Amino acid sequence: MTTNDDLSELLAAAMAAQAHAYAPYSRFPVGAALRIAGTGEILSGCNVENVSYGATICAERNAISAAVARTGGAIADALVVVSNATPPVVPCALCLQVLQEFCPPSLVIHLANDGGIKRTVTLGELLPQPFSTFTAPEDRDVPASTPGSESQ
Ligand SMILES: [Zn+2]
Numbered sequence: 001m002t003t004n005d006d007l008s009e010l011l012a013a014a015m016a017a018q019a020h021a022y023a024p025y026s027r028f029p030v031g032a033a034l035r036i037a038g039t040g041e042i043l044s045g046c047n048v049e050n051v052s053y054g055a056t057i058c059a060e061r062n063a064i065s066a067a068v069a070r071t072g073g074a075i076a077d078a079l080v081v082v083s084n085a086t087p088p089v090v091p092c093a094l095c096l097q098v099l100q101e102f103c104p105p106s107l108v109i110h111l112a113n114d115g116g117i118k119r120t121v122t123l124g125e126l127l128p129q130p131f132s133t134f135t136a137p138e139d140r141d142v143p144a145s146t147p148g149s150e151s152q
Contacts, residue, residue: 007117009042010042010080011082011110011112011116013042013080014031014032014033014081014082015082015112015114017063018046018083021046021047021059022047023049025053026047026049028083028084028085029046029083029084030060031045031046031082032044032045032058032059032060032079033045033063033079033080034076034078034079035079036067036074036076037074037075037077038074039071041070043066044063045060045064046059047062048062058091058094060098061094061095061098063079064095064101075103075104076103076107077106078108078110079107081109082112082113084113088111088113088119089111090109090121096126096127097130097131099123100132104123104124105122105123106123108120108122109121109123109126
């Protein structure tokens with residue numbers, strides 16, 4: 001259940017994480033805070049960029065990683081993502097894919113900037129058809145000579 005106090009605390013955690021973002025390349029600091037369902041515990045993350053660019057990790061994935069490290073993968077029921085953008089940004093596709101690994105489509109995602117929460121959506125709205133399973137090996141149309149195939 002979400003109350004205004006819960007959102008204020010979640011938003012404050014996301015903004016505190018945003019203040020620690022390491023974004024010297026994009027100059028686009030982002031903070032994210034996840035609330036664990038049931039316990040209400042809040043885990044946050046910020047974007048951590050790298051000179052290689054490809055090794056950069058978004059705030060949302062860092063928050064998920066913190067939540068997994070803390071709880072073993074308990075389900076979150078709310079996420080706040082805060083940036084300086086107007087309108088606020090939505091999580092990127094990589095982060096949506098990682099979020100769906102641990103959160104139900106009903107996960108409430110609040111998109112915020114320094115003016116507060118501006119838009120609320122669900123994970124299911126942003127990622128209606130996530131990749132969720134591998135094709136069963138017997139159903140694959142893989143040539144026998146492909147590395148990793150069962151017949152050699
Ligand atoms: Zn992302």
